Amino acid sequence: MSIPGLMIAAPASGTGKTTMMLGLLRAFAQDGLKVQPFKSGPDYIDPAFHRAACGRASFNLDSWAMDEALIDAIAMQAGGADLILAEGSMGLFDGVAGRGALGNGASADLARRMGWPVVLVLDASGQAQSAAATALGFKTLDPALPFAGVILNRVASPRHEALLRKGLEAVDIPVLGALPRRGDLVLPERHLGLVQAMEHPDLERAVTDYATFLRAHADLDAIRACAQSKPIPNGTRIAPLPAPPAQRIAIARDAAFSFLYPHLLEGWQQAGAQILPFSPLANEAPAPDADLVWLPGGYPELHAGTIAAAHTFLAGLQRHAETRPIHGECGGYMVLGEALVDKAGEHHRMAGLLGLVTSHAQRKMHLGYRLAELLAPLAGIPAGARLRGHEFHYSTIVEQRDDPLAHVTDANGDAVAETGSRRGHVTGTFFHMIAPFHPAGAA
Incomplete structure (x- = not known):
């Protein structure tokens, strides 16, 4: 090509x-x-x-x-x-x-x-x-x-x-x-x-x-x-896009939850995964037969009151978490916690599936690439896997009472305090996954 x-x-x-x-x-x-x-x-x-x-x-x-x-x-x-x-x-x-x-x-x-x-x-x-x-x-x-x-x-x-x-x-x-x-x-x-x-x-x-x-x-x-390109040489083995972490994936998708890298979604669909979108802001619960619920990042801090009042959505998350995995990234991670404090300092109750309280009132920028080694499975991704991702948010962790999900470092190899959380079938990270990481020479 x-x-x-x-x-x-x-x-x-x-x-x-x-x-x-x-x-x-x-x-x-x-x-x-x-x-x-x-x-x-x-x-x-x-x-x-x-x-x-x-x-x-x-x-x-x-x-x-x-x-x-x-x-x-x-x-x-x-x-x-x-x-x-x-x-x-x-x-x-x-x-x-x-x-x-x-x-x-x-x-x-x-x-x-x-x-x-x-x-x-x-x-x-x-x-x-x-x-x-x-x-x-x-x-x-x-x-x-x-x-x-x-x-x-x-x-x-x-x-x-x-x-x-x-x-x-x-x-x-x-x-x-x-x-x-x-x-x-x-x-x-x-x-x-x-x-x-x-x-x-x-x-x-x-x-x-x-x-x-x-x-x-x-x-x-x-x-x-002016346009030009270097052709991909004939015979080059083109690897597939990243594999899906489950077969039937319920993904939150609306103005509060939209930050999911397109190549991941495309790869999951190309591999045959069924994507089941739902809107927390419309008070929709994830599909009851989904294998995995994925809450992408976005702007839940701008819609915290609506999310706190979305009882059908929150009850659906809680039912799913009893038997099957849920993962949240950044804003989705915040919603899985106990409470979210908005810019005005008002506390909003969230899903309560993780012992996490985050605040947008105590603003601090967190920005940069992340390399994470999982200490426990993340949905269908096994413990020990290494993931590359990126973190960008202004929220601060006020309280975190669960086990860490990963050992996380930045692009310079320095440890990052935001390790993610895990409790039962529920996991969350502040970094957004971009790709698995295979060191040079690894299979």
Whole structure:
């Protein structure tokens, strides 16, 4: 498989990279192309926006958490596409200090490995010819990294654009677009990043506006012409996506529970698992014949009162836990506990299946990759298994009275206090599982 692709990246967060990505996805889709989106790094929210923009499921690719076999397996989901667009995270070269499965988690790792030329989105605010120095640095820092050119964003005037282009022309860097400053073309945000796609008040109109704006100020033909990739060699054994932890999996899915990596759900379904969605916010109980209940992360702290009053949902969890496994990640973990304290300091009773009390009033950011060695089974994943994942939340543990689920370290190998919990058939972690970890040389 060799589908041409591009990495849409930037020198830093906040440059307008995501709106650029959505506009490109929609514009190319409007032109009749089948566009496959990917997201670099452990982002739970952007893939849903990608899907809304182009109609194809988007998947995360992560050089710290995923080995070559898994990255190739996820890349194969682009089958039948005409073009790949991958959205970078943070700055192009930003990652962690410690090396993971293939790299440090930087978008540059993926662009280099996949052969996707970088389209650098440059925020031109407050500079003119000096923007060329930034672009030149990103182009030349790693000679092995393919580089397509730049899209200038937040250009103040035609005179400003002319100066920017003059500087970039002097260092032979193509300008693929120059977008005037538009304060209305932004996506709403909250404490974990963008407001979720399902919550956007008028996402279809917004994405269409992005595409129209890109058409007026970027050279879509030139951008597409830059796309390249390294083909996966014939005969390469493509491993399957991660196997399901059970056959019939009831998964909470609504505005409070949505942070589940798409490649996991796709892998579970490809392996024949039945996915049984239900909505705690609608007071729905998990399917009574489910083998496993999975509560993904999300924003339960914003809906704590509704969840506390969802007696059918909570009773269904308690019945299931008597005989079969339940696992919660981050927000789902918090809901499995005894109480959740919201931002205003109000206590809300939760499921009471774990001896855990968490507080969003005592805010502290917990962010980073995690390597976990299970001390007990997690659903169908056996004790001793090693998992790679990522943690991002602002909640604090006030009380934790159960046995730890795992020995957890960060990307530098330092121990992490949030070990997860286990009680009977119920487990929970603050980290979101991305992939099993197989050390080099292991079977």
